[in-house]
Amino acid sequence: MKREELAEILGVSRNTLTNWEKEKPDLVRLINQGFALDQSIEETRKHLERLEEIKNNASNGKFNLKGK
Numbered sequence: 001m002k003r004e005e006l007a008e009i010l011g012v013s014r015n016t017l018t019n020w021e022k023e024k025p026d027l028v029r030l031i032n033q034g035f036a037l038d039q040s041i042e043e044t045r046k047h048l049e050r051l052e053e054i055k056n057n058a059s060n061g062k063f064n065l066k067g068k
Contacts, residue, residue, distance in 0.1 A: 001035070 007017040010031070021028050 006031075 003017055004014055007014045010017065012020075017028075
């Protein structure tokens with residue numbers, strides 16, 4: 001993600017974000033970890049949906065494990 005995009009998401013200017021990177025590196029690190037966690041949660045949700053689909057198909061006698 002570009003700095004401009006991150007600043008927009010956070011509702012701050014790019015200069016503010018740059019200042020945080022210099023003056024509050026722990027804050028920026030926590031923000032980045034939060035985004036990484038959100039991404040992991042979304043990936044996990046997609047995997048869970050796929051597992052539910054496989055389970056439902058198997059219950060109905062369908063065994064298409066190659067994907068959608």
